[in-house]
Amino acid sequence: MSSHEARPAPRLVTIEAIVEQYGLAAVFAGAALEGEAAVIAGGLLAHQDMFPLAGAMAAAAAGSFTADQAYFYAGRRFRDHRWVAAARERPAFAKAMAALERHPIGFIFVFRFLYGLRTISPIAIGTAGIRPRLYAAVNAVSAILWAICFTTIGFVFGDTFEAAVGRLRHDSRLWWLAGSVVAAGIAIALIHRIRSRRT
Numbered sequence: 001m002s003s004h005e006a007r008p009a010p011r012l013v014t015i016e017a018i019v020e021q022y023g024l025a026a027v028f029a030g031a032a033l034e035g036e037a038a039v040i041a042g043g044l045l046a047h048q049d050m051f052p053l054a055g056a057m058a059a060a061a062a063g064s065f066t067a068d069q070a071y072f073y074a075g076r077r078f079r080d081h082r083w084v085a086a087a088r089e090r091p092a093f094a095k096a097m098a099a100l101e102r103h104p105i106g107f108i109f110v111f112r113f114l115y116g117l118r119t120i121s122p123i124a125i126g127t128a129g130i131r132p133r134l135y136a137a138v139n140a141v142s143a144i145l146w147a148i149c150f151t152t153i154g155f156v157f158g159d160t161f162e163a164a165v166g167r168l169r170h171d172s173r174l175w176w177l178a179g180s181v182v183a184a185g186i187a188i189a190l191i192h193r194i195r196s197r198r199t
Contacts, residue, residue, distance in 0.1 A: 020045055024059040031063030035118065036150050043154020053155055060147035064112060068122040068139055075126025087123050092116055096124040104130065108138040112146050 019026040019041040030038020042056035078084050087093055096117055099107045108130070111121035125135060 020050060024051055024055050027056055027059040028063035028066075031060040031147065032067035039147060039150040040154035043151035043156075044158050045154075046151065047155045047158025053151065056151045056154075057144075057147045060151055061143045064146055065140055065143035068112065068143070069136065071119065071122035072126040072132075072135055072139070075123035076132070077126075079127045084123060084127065087120060088127075090120060092120045093124050096121045097128065100125060100128055100130075105134075105138055108135060109142045112142055 019030065019038060022029075024042075027038060027042035030041070039056075039060040042051075042060060043053070045051065046053040046056045075084055075087075096107075096111065099111075100121075107121070108125060111125075112118050114121075122139075
């Protein structure tokens with residue numbers, strides 16, 4: 001092979017690749033466990049006609065709703081469990097409770113859009129004695145809006161993403177740069193999470 005030929009780009013295991021492999025099930029699981037990145041990836045793949053945009057939105061809304069219902073009932077039914085007790089010690093828990101006391105319905109609606117409060121908030125809400133039917137209704141509307149917003153972002157910017165991937169395929173150096181950025185982002189997120197748990 002000529003030294004001037006492009007070297008094959010290293011394969012990066014990405015959220016987008018996982019969603020491409022497992023389809024709407026991955027969008028559902030990603031919305032429940034990971035958050036916005038999996039939902040945006042669902043919108044990107046809907047743009048590529050891997051599955052319908054409406055299907056990606058429905059899977060994302062269902063995944064987000066299901067996870068936050070589970071966290072809510074965990075806080076409601078197991079408020080004395082050590083896992084919930086540990087959550088109570090986190091600074092984010094106090095922030096969630098303060099916001100809930102000021103604007104209960106509004107906070108239930110917006111918490112999934114707030115960085116650092118998405119997982120802890122439904123646990124806090126569950127311990128606060130909010131009526132399950134009220135929480136489920138507001139949670140459902142919020143999950144649908146959240147899913148529509150982030151799948152639409154992926155769908156609208158699909159052309160930009162495809163152009164970027166096209167450049168990566170022709171230049172292995174960009175793959176290494178992208179991999180370095182992803183690795184650095186993961187490292188920063190882990191450090192931030194560890195520090196937030198200690199404070």
